[in-house]
Amino acid sequence: MTWIRKDLLGLEELNREELELILSTAESFKEVSSREIKKVPALRGKTVVNLFYEPSTRTRVSFEVAAKRLSADVINIATETSSVKKGETLIDTGKNIEALKADIIVMRHNASGAAAMLARNLNISVVNAGDGWHEHPTQALLDIFTLKEKLGRIEGLNVSIVGDIAHSRVARSNIWGLLKLGAKVTLCAPKILIPAAIEDMGVAVTNDIEEALAKADAVNVLRMQFERDGETAFPRQLEYFKQFGITAERLKKAKKNIIVMHPGPVNRGIEISSEVADGANSVILEQVTNGIAVRMAVLFLVAQAQDKLANITKDEPSLS
C-alpha cells in the first residue's frame, strides 16, 4: 500500500487500504504524545498554514498541535483579519501562500468543494478541515480511530449517527469512512434534518431514537447547529432534547457498553445530557486526544507524497 495523494479532501475518494493506512499510522503517532518530549523531527523545515474561513478552535488547535509535534512551523491565518476582507479570491490567497514556500495548507471553508478547488490549482498539499456541508475527513478519521481503539474493529459494527445530518460534513465523512470499513450505519434525526435520498449511500434511516440506540455498538451525537439556521428549522431546543437527546434513561435500553461520541463543542441539555457526556460510556475527550494522532498521520502522509513527487527521478539510497 503506497500513499500517493498530496491532498486529503474527503473520505469518499479513499479506498479501504488508504483508510487503514491512515489509522495504523495514527496508532504509531499516538505514542509520541505520551512521551516526555512530545516531538519528532519528521516534518522539520516544513511550513503548515492553517487557513480558516470559518471560526474554529478545536480543529485549528488540534492541527496546530499535530504539526508542531512533527516539528513543522505553523502559521495561522484567520480570514477576518486578512486580505480576504479586501476581496482577494481563494485561489489568489492560495497562490500567495504557495509563493511563500509553505508546504501544506489546512483549510476550513464554508463552501462545499472549496478544498478540492484549491488543491487543483496548487502544487502544495491541501488538507480539508471542513468544507461547507460536504466533508470533514479528519474528524471522521478520529471518530473511527477512537471506535477501533475501543472495540478493536470497525467491520460489522452498528454505528448510529444522531442529529443534524443535513448540515453535517462530520456525518457525511463518517458515513463514507464507516461504510468502506464494513460498518453498518443508521442515521437518526427529525425528518427535516435528513437529506432526501440519503439511503442511497447505503445507510438506514429512522426518526425513532430508541430504535437507533437499540442495536448500536456506538452512537455519534452531532451538535445541533442552531447558529446556522436559527430556531426556525427545528422548533425548540428543548423539544429536540425531549425527542432525540441522548440521556441516561435512553442509554439504559441500549447495549451496556455502547460508545458515546460527540465531535464537540457539546450543547449540554440539547443533543446530550451532561450525565451522559461525562459518563462512563462517553469517549468525547479521548476523541480530542486521538485527533492529534490522526492529524499527525495525515500531515505526515501528504508531506511524504509531495516529497516523493518532487524526488521521483532520484535514486533510492540504501539505509542499513
Added chain:
Amino acid sequence: MKEKVKILDKEAVARAITRIAHEILEKNKSTKDLCLIGIRNRGVYLAERLADRIKNIEGSGVLTGALDITLYRDDLALVSGQPLVRKTEIDFDINGKNLVLVDDVLYTGRTIRAALDALIDFGRPRSIQLAVLVDRGHRELPIRADYAGKNIPTSKDESVEVRLEETEGVDEVVIIGKELK
C-alpha cells in the same frame, strides 16, 4: 537470476547471538541498569533473543524495548515505497541506564544516527552501545559497532539479507549479488 551466498546458517546465527550476549555481560559486568533496545523490525527480535540468552547465562533478566526510527530518518523523501511508521515501545525510564541498541545489519550508519537522535528524545542514558548481527562496512558516518556477530566485506552493489525465524521463518544471512547475465 541473482547470485546468492549463504554467510550464516541457523547454527551460526545462534552462536553469534550467544557470543554477543557473553560480550555484553563481560563489558557491562552485570545486568544492573542494562537494557536492550531493538530497532524495528528485525532488531526487536534479535534484542529479545539476546535478552533470553543473557537471562540464561546470568539468571537475571534485562528490559527490552522497540524503537521505530522512521520519523528520524534523513532520507524519507528518497525512499521508494511507503515508509511505514510503526510503534516505538519503550515502557521504562532510560535515564541513567546502559542501553544496547540492537539491529540486524550495520551499513552506512544512518539508521544508527537516527536511532541515537530518537533515544535522546526519551531521556539521558548513561551510555549507548551498539550490537549488530552483521557489519557489512561502507560507513558514511563516524559510527561503529561494539558487538558484531560477523564482519562481512561486501561491495555496494550487493545486498545483505538477514532472515529470522520470527519474520521469514528461517534463521540465515545471505548475500545477494548483482544480476547474473
